[in-house]
Amino acid sequence: MLVRNMKYIHWKLVLVLLFFVSVLNAQEPQAISTFESIGLYWSPANGSSENDVLIKFKEAGSEEWHKGLPIKYNPIDTIDLDLADYRGSIVKLKPATEYEIKFSLEGSNVKKTIRAKTWSEDFPIGKIIKPENGNTELNLTASGTSEAYVLIDGTGISIDVNNENDYCINITGNYIIIRGFQLSGGRKGLIKLNDCHDIIIEDCDMTRWGEVTKYGYGVDYQAAIYSVTNSLERVIIQRNKIHHPRYGSNSWAEPYSDNGSNHPTGPQGISFENSAGNHVIRYNEIWSDNDHKYNDILGYGSNFSYRGFPGPDSDIYGNYLAFSYDDAIESEGGNRNVRIWDNYIENAYMAIANVATSIGPLYIWGNVSGKSYSPPGSSYGEYAMFLKMGENGDWIKGLVYVFNNTLLNLNEDGFGGIGTSEGEPVRGLRNLTTRNNILWVREKGHSISPGLDQGNNDIDFDLCSGKYPLAYEKNGIVGKPVFIKNSGFDFMNKTGSFQLAPSSPGVDAGIIIPNFNETYAGDAPDIGAFEAGQVPKEYGVNAYLKQ
Numbered sequence: 001m002l003v004r005n006m007k008y009i010h011w012k013l014v015l016v017l018l019f020f021v022s023v024l025n026a027q028e029p030q031a032i033s034t035f036e037s038i039g040l041y042w043s044p045a046n047g048s049s050e051n052d053v054l055i056k057f058k059e060a061g062s063e064e065w066h067k068g069l070p071i072k073y074n075p076i077d078t079i080d081l082d083l084a085d086y087r088g089s090i091v092k093l094k095p096a097t098e099y100e101i102k103f104s105l106e107g108s109n110v111k112k113t114i115r116a117k118t119w120s121e122d123f124p125i126g127k128i129i130k131p132e133n134g135n136t137e138l139n140l141t142a143s144g145t146s147e148a149y150v151l152i153d154g155t156g157i158s159i160d161v162n163n164e165n166d167y168c169i170n171i172t173g174n175y176i177i178i179r180g181f182q183l184s185g186g187r188k189g190l191i192k193l194n195d196c197h198d199i200i201i202e203d204c205d206m207t208r209w210g211e212v213t214k215y216g217y218g219v220d221y222q223a224a225i226y227s228v229t230n231s232l233e234r235v236i237i238q239r240n241k242i243h244h245p246r247y248g249s250n251s252w253a254e255p256y257s258d259n260g261s262n263h264p265t266g267p268q269g270i271s272f273e274n275s276a277g278n279h280v281i282r283y284n285e286i287w288s289d290n291d292h293k294y295n296d297i298l299g300y301g302s303n304f305s306y307r308g309f310p311g312p313d314s315d316i317y318g319n320y321l322a323f324s325y326d327d328a329i330e331s332e333g334g335n336r337n338v339r340i341w342d343n344y345i346e347n348a349y350m351a352i353a354n355v356a357t358s359i360g361p362l363y364i365w366g367n368v369s370g371k372s373y374s375p376p377g378s379s380y381g382e383y384a385m386f387l388k389m390g391e392n393g394d395w396i397k398g399l400v401y402v403f404n405n406t407l408l409n410l411n412e413d414g415f416g417g418i419g420t421s422e423g424e425p426v427r428g429l430r431n432l433t434t435r436n437n438i439l440w441v442r443e444k445g446h447s448i449s450p451g452l453d454q455g456n457n458d459i460d461f462d463l464c465s466g467k468y469p470l471a472y473e474k475n476g477i478v479g480k481p482v483f484i485k486n487s488g489f490d491f492m493n494k495t496g497s498f499q500l501a502p503s504s505p506g507v508d509a510g511i512i513i514p515n516f517n518e519t520y521a522g523d524a525p526d527i528g529a530f531e532a533g534q535v536p537k538e539y540g541v542n543a544y545l546k547q
Contacts, residue, residue, distance in 0.1 A: 027041075027042065027043040027044075027084060028042075028112065028114075029041065029042040029101075029103050029112050029114050030042070030083065030084065031101065031114060031116035032278060032312075032313040032337070033116055033117060033118050033119055034118065034119055034278070034280050034313065034314075034315050035093075035095045035118055035119045035121060035280060035282075035315070036091065036092065036093050036094075036095065036118065036315065036317075037089050037090065037091045037093060037118075037315055037337075037339050038089065038090050038093065038099065038101070038116050038118065039087070039088075039089050039312075039313045039336075039337035040055065040068075040071065040086075040087070040088050040089065040090065040101065040103070040337075041083045041084035041086070041087055042071075042084050042085070042086045042103050042112065043075075043084045043085040043086065044085075044086070044103075044105045044110050044112075045110065046105070046108060046110070047073050047085045047086060047105060048073055049072075049073045050073075050107070051073070051105055051106035051107045051108065052070040052071060052072055052073070052086075052106045053070065053071040053073075053086045053088070053103055053104065053105055053106065054067075054068075054070055054071075054103075054104040054105075054106055055067065055068030055069070055070065055071060055088065055090065055101065055102070055103060055104075056068065056101070056102040056104075057090050057099050057100065057101045057102070058099065058100055059094070059097055059098070059099060059100075060097075060098040060099060060100050060115060065102075066514075066515065066518075067514040067515065068088070068090045068101075068514060068515045069088060069089075069401070069513065069514050069515050069516065070088075070106075070514075071086045071087065071088035072086070072088075072399060073085055073086055074086070074087065074360065074361075074397075074398065074399055076306075076358070076359055076397055076398075079306050079359075081306045081307075081312075081334060081336070081359060082336065082359050083336070087336060087337060087359075087360070087361060088337070088361060089337050089339060089361070089363060090515055091339060091341075091363070091515055091516070092515065092516070093118050094118065095118050095119060095120055095121045096117070096118060096119070096120035096121065096122070097117065097118050098115055098116070098117040099115065099116055099117070099118070100113060100114075100115050101113065101114050101115070101116060123149050123177060123200065124147055124148055124149060125148070125149055125151045125177070126144050126145065126147070126148020126149060126150065127144065127148065127150045127151070128150075128151045128153055129150065129151070129152050129153065130153050130157075131152065131154065131157055131159075132157065133157055133158050133159070134157075134158075134159050135159070135160055135161055135162055135164070135185075136161060136164070136165060137161055137165035137166070137167055137168060137169070137170055138152075138159060138168065138169045138170070139169075139170045139172075140152065140169065140170065140171045140172065140173050140176055140178075141172050141173050142173050143173040143174040143175055143176070144173075144174070144175035144176060145175055146175060146198065148175070149175045149176065149177050149198075149200070150173070150175065150176050150177070151177045151179060152169075152176060152177065152178050152179065153179055153180060154178065154179060154180045154181030154182075154204070155179065155180035155203075156180070157180070157181055157182070158181070158182040158183075158184075159181060159182070159183050159184075160182075160183075160184045160185040161184075161185045161186055161187070162185045163185055163186075163187050164185075164187070165186065165187060166186060166187045166188040166189070166192070167186045167187075167188065167189050167190060167191060167192045167226075168181075168183040168184070168185070168186050168190045168191065169181070169183065169190070169191045169192070170191075170192045170194070171191065171192065171193050171194060171196055171199060172194045172195065172196055173196060174196050174197050174198050174199070175198045175199075176196075176198075176199050176200070177199075177200040177202070178191065178199070178200065178201045178202070178204065179200075179202050179203050179204070180202075180203045180204065181204045181205070182204070182205045183204060183205070183206045183207075183224075184206070184207050184208040184209070185208055185209070186208075186209040186210075187209075187210075187211060188209065188210065188211060188219070188222050188226070189209050189210070189222055189223050189224060189225070189226040190206045190209050190224045190225065191206075191224065191225045191226070192226050192227065193225070193226070193227040193229075193232055193235060193272075194227070194229060194232075195229050195231045195232070196232065197231075197232070197233040197234050197235075197276075198233075198234045199234070199235045199236070200235075200236045200238070201225060201235070201236070201237045201238075201240060202236070202237075202238045202239050202240065203239050203240065203541075204240045204241070205240070205241045206224040206225075206240060206241070206242045206243070207242075207243050207244045207245075208244065208245070208246050209222065209223075209224055209245055209246060209267070210222040210245045210246045210247055210266075210267045211246075211247070212246070212247045213256075213265075215250070215256055216247075217247060217248065217249055217250045217254075217256060217265060217266050218245055218246070218247035218248055218249060218265075218266035218267040218295075219247075219266070219267070220265040220266060220295060221267075221268055221271045221273075221295070221300055222245075222267050222268070222271075223267065223268040223269060223270055223271035224242045224245075224268075224269055224270065225237060225242075225269070225270045225271070226270075226271050227271070227272045227273065227275060228271075228273040229273075229275070230273075230274045230275060230276060230307065231275075231276055232272060232275035232276060232311075233275065233276040233277065233278055233279075233311075234278045234279065235272075235275075235279045235280075236279070236280045236282075237270065237279070237280070237281045237282075237284060238280070238281075238282050238283050238284065239282075239283045239284065239541040239542075240284045240285075240541070241284070241285050241286075241541060242269045242270075242284060242285070242286040242287075243285070243286065243287050243288055244288050244289065244292050245266075245267035245288065245292055245294070246267075246292075247266065247267065247292065248266055248267070248288070248291055248292040248293045248294075248325075249264045249265060249266025249267065249293050249294060249295040249324075249325045249326070250262065250264055250265060250266065250325065251264060251293075251325045251349075251374055251375050251378060252264060252325065252326075252349070252374050252375075252378035252379045252380060253374065253375040253376065253377040253378040253379075254375075262378075262379055263326075264295045264296075264324075264325040264326040264349075265295060266293070266294065266295040266325070267292075267294055267295065268294055268295055268296050268297060268298070268299060268300070269284075269286040269294060269297045269298060269321075270286075270297075270298050270299075271299065271300040271309075272300055272309055272310060272311065273300045273301050273302075273309070274300075274301065274302055274305070274307035274308065274309075274311075274333070275307075275309075275310070275311040276311055276312075277310065277311020277312040277313050277314050277336075278311065278312065278313045278314060279310055279311060279314040279315075280314065280315045280316075281298065281310065281314075281315070281316045281317075281319065282315065282316070282317050282318045282319065283317075283318040283319065283539070283540060283541060283543045283544070284319045284320070284540065284541070285319070285320045285494065285539075285540040285541055286298070286319065286320070286321050286322075287320065287321070287322040287323050287347075288322070288323040289323060290323070292323075293323045293324060293325045294323060294324040294325070294326075295324065295325060295326050296324055296326050296327040296328070296329075296330045296353075297321045297322075297323075297324045297327070297328045297329065297348070298310070298316065298321070298327075298328070298329045298330065298331075299327055299329065299330025299331075299332070299353070300330070301333075302333055303330075303332040303333060303355055303356060304332075304333075304355075304356050304358075304395045305333045305334070305358065305395075306333065306334045306358050306359055307333050307334050308331075308332045308333015308334055308335070308358075309330055309331060309332065309333065310331060310338060311334075311338075312334055312335075312336035312337055312338070312359075313336065313337045313338075314337075314338050314339070315338075315339045315340075315341075316329060316331070316338075316339070316340045316341075316343065317339070317340070317341045317342045317343060318342050318343065318538070318539055318540070318543050318544070319343045319344075319539065319540070320343075320344050320494050320539040320540040321343060321344070321345050321346075321348065322345070322346050322347040322348065323347050323348070324347075324348040324349060324350075325349055325374065326348075326349050326350055326353075327348070327349070327350040327351075327352070327353040327388070328343075328345045328348040328350065328351050328352065329343070329345070329351070329352045329353065330353045331352060331353065331354050331362065332353055332354055332355050332356055332357075333356065333357075333358060334357075334358055334359040334360075334398070335354060335357040335358070335359060335360050335361075335362040335398055335400075336359040336360060336361075336398070337360075337361065338362050338363070339362075339363045340352060340362075340363070340364045340365075340367065341363070341364070341365045341366045341367060342366045342367065342529075342537060342539075343367045343368075343539070344367075344368050344370070344489065344494070344496055344537075344539045345367065345368070345369045345370065346369070346370030346371050346489075347370070347371050347373060348372065348373075349372060349373065349374045349383070349384045350372075350384040350385055350388050350415075351367070351369045351372070351384075351385070351386045351387065351415050352364060352367070352386065352387050352388070353388040354387065354388065354389050354400060355388050355389055355390070355391045356389075356391065356395035356396055357389070357396060357397075357398035357399070357400050357431070358395045358396070358397050358398055359397065359398045360397070360398020360399040360400060360431070361398060361399040361400065361401060362398065362399070362400045362401070363401045363403075364387070364400070364401070364402045364403070364405065365401070365402070365403040365404050365405065365516060366403075366404055366405065366529045366537075367405045367406075367529065368405070368406045368408065368489075368496055368498065368529050368537075369386050369405075369406070369407050369408060369414065369415050370408050370410075370414070370489065371411075371413045371414065372384055372413065372414060372415040372416070372421075373413070378423065379423065380421065380422075380423030380424045381421060381422030381423025381424070382422060382423075383413070383414070383415060383416060383421055383422055383442065384415065384416060384421045384422075384423075384424075385415060385416040385417065385418070385419060385420060385421045385424075386405070386407050386415040386416060386417060386418065386439075387402065387417075387418045387419065388419070388427075389418070389419050389427065389429065389432070390419045390427030390428045390429050390430065390449060390451060390454070391427060393428060393430060393454050396430045396431055396454070397431070398431060399431045399433070400431055400432050400433070401433050401434075402418065402432065402433070402434045402435075402437060403434070403435050403436055403437070403513055403516050403517070404435070404436045404437065404510070404513075404516065404517055404525075404527070404528060404529055405437045405438070405528075405529055406437075406438045406440075406481075406498055406528040406529040406530065407437070407438055407439055407440050407441065408440065408498070409440045409441060409442060409465070412442055412443065413442075414440060414441060414442060415441070416441055416442070416445055416446070417439045417441045417445065417446050417447040417448050417449070417464075417466055417468075418432070418434065418437075418439065418447070418448050418449060418459075419448070419449030419451065420445070420446040420447075420448065420449040420450070420451075421445070422442070422445065425445075425446055425449070425450065426449055426450055426451035427449045427451050428449070428451045428453070428454040429448075429449055429451065429453060429454060429457050429459075430454035430455055430456060430457065431455075431456045431457070432456075432457045432458070432459060433457070433458040433459070434448075434458075434459045434460065434461075434462055435460065435461045435462070435510070435511055435513055436461055436462065436510035436511065436513070436517065436525060436526075436527045436528070437462045437463070437527065437528070438462075438463045438481050438506065438527055438528040438529075439462055439463065439464045439465065439466065439468075440463075440465045440480055440481055441465055441466040442466075444466075445466045445467075446466045446467045446468065447462070447464035447465060447466035447467065447468050448462075448464065448466075448467075448468035448469065448472055448473070449469075450467065450468070450469050453469070453471065457472070459472040459473060460472065460473055460474055460475050460476060460511075461473075461475050461476060461509070461510055461511045461527070462476045462477075462527065463476070463477045463479060463481060463505055463506040463509070463527045463528070464476055464477070464478055464479075465478075465479065465480045475511075477505050477506060477509055477527070478505075479505035479506075480505070481498075481500055481504050481505065481506055481527075481528065482500065482501045482503060482504035482505075483498050483499060483500060483501060483504070484497075484499045484500070484501050485501075487499060490536075493542075494538065494539040494540035494541075494542065494543065495536040495537065495538050495539070496536060496537050496539065497530060497534075497535075497536040497537070498528065498529065498530050499526075499530045499531070499532055499533070499534060500526050500527070500528060500530070500532065502532075506526060506527035506528060507522065507526055507527075507532070508522040508523045508524045508525075508526065509524065509526070509527050510524055510525035510526055510527045511524070511525065512524070512525060513525075517531070519531070520532075521533050
């Protein structure tokens with residue numbers, strides 16, 4: 001009897017100790033904001049793959065609650081950079097607004113409530129510096145504060161270093177606003193960001209930068225805006241025109257190096273290598289021409305890592321991106337609460353690259369893609385994927401959500417589908433959720449990769465013109481979209497409208513996604529980036545300017 005009691009006491013102590021270990025491992029929720037998004041983090045006791053975290057949020061002082069997309073359990077055991085077992089975002093928020101956010105562990109009474117505020121678009125100015133026109137590098141070492149930014153007002157000012165300096169502006173200070181400059185002629189780039197944080201680059205025109213290699217192409221990764229420090233944090237790049245580097249990249253049909261590699265190698269619009277993140281890249285126009293194409297437009301290493309581009313808690317939206325021989329957006333590596341939406345991409349080879357999302361989640365929604373192109377003889381064919389994913393499965397540990405994007409194929413010149421294209425039709429997909437996408441691809445192409453299903457995929461409710469595995473799209477639609485009269489992209493005004501015609505496949509055929517498409521006309525959301533009756537989307541430097 002005594003032995004039995006001792007065993008009972010022993011196991012009771014073990015259970016008590018396990019309870020306290022679980023409580024000690026539990027964390028309070030955290031929030032990391034941008035203008036229109038808030039990244040959420042929580043490690044509650046007893047979290048598991050069997051229960052999601054349910055999210056509700058409202059503006060502070062309001063009575064109207066909204067549902068967020070449920071957050072899945074996804075700890076990355078080998079690192080601390082994941083921050084929490086449950087990671088997710090709430091989106092489509094108002095700037096400078098405080099939100100009350102409720103977290104509930106599904107199937108339990110564990111609940112938490114926090115408040116978080118989105119960034120204000122009005123930055124307090126403490127000092128204004130008005131430089132003169134110049135032909136030498138401007139070094140910015142003095143810092144402002146969060147309550148008093150230093151504004152470097154370049155309105156009407158030109159800095160052309162005419163290949164005599166590596167950059168036009170070199171920044172080592174913090175809390176600085178660079179505004180209104182015309183920048184050109186940097187030997188390597190135009191703006192270099194060092195170990196700094198809280199930098200705003202806006203309303204600038206940037207052109208003619210970069211060196212040439214012995215092969216006649218531009219030097220790899222040299223960019224209009226460039227950084228190679230992993231401490232770079234909170235950089236806002238908005239309403240800039242970035243165009244026409246001095247030299248272009250090779251294509252996939254043109255050998256670049258002595259070993260015969262023909263991976264595109266050349267200039268980029270923005271290059272951040274393994275930064276600390278929390279950046280916003282919005283409402284920019286980054287383009288060139290056929291003789292001065294980029295390698296990637298936005299990107300940099302490291303692809304197979306827990307860091308990469310653009311860095312955690314970052315937003316990329318409202319941009320017009322064109323003329324790259326590789327990726328328009330290379331969002332690869334950690335992708336922890338990275339959000340990419342409402343961009344217009346054309347004349348690129350790959351639209352969005354996320355070959356490995358190692359932490360996640362990555363959200364991709366509302367984007368529109370036009371023409372994909374690479375010359376005849378290219379290693380992987382003359383067009384590439386809308387979404388490149390599925391390579392090196394050991395790194396694909398994070399979740400990827402792909403909602404309401406529209407792939408255009410107006411002249412049989414569009415992108416391939418998800419993880420599939422002409423020269424590389426099969427990639428294994430993992431941790432992917434899709435809903436409500438128009439996957440209009442070229443004839444005989446695949447809308448979704450027919451490759452080995454690597455697990456944890458939920459692919460459904462898409463409009464597919466091409467083939468897809470039978471295990472997917474139980475509620476999907478086979479067909480091609482038909483758009484309303486006078487739909488299209490207005491290049492001069494950078495506006496686009498691709499609403500489905502009433503007779504088109506995909507009308508009222510989507511599914512409601514909490515926090516993403518709850519406003520719709522008809523009986524259900526339309527498939528694609530545009531809802532019936534929606535006004536045209538605006539892209540680039542004049543998008544959604546306050547009247």
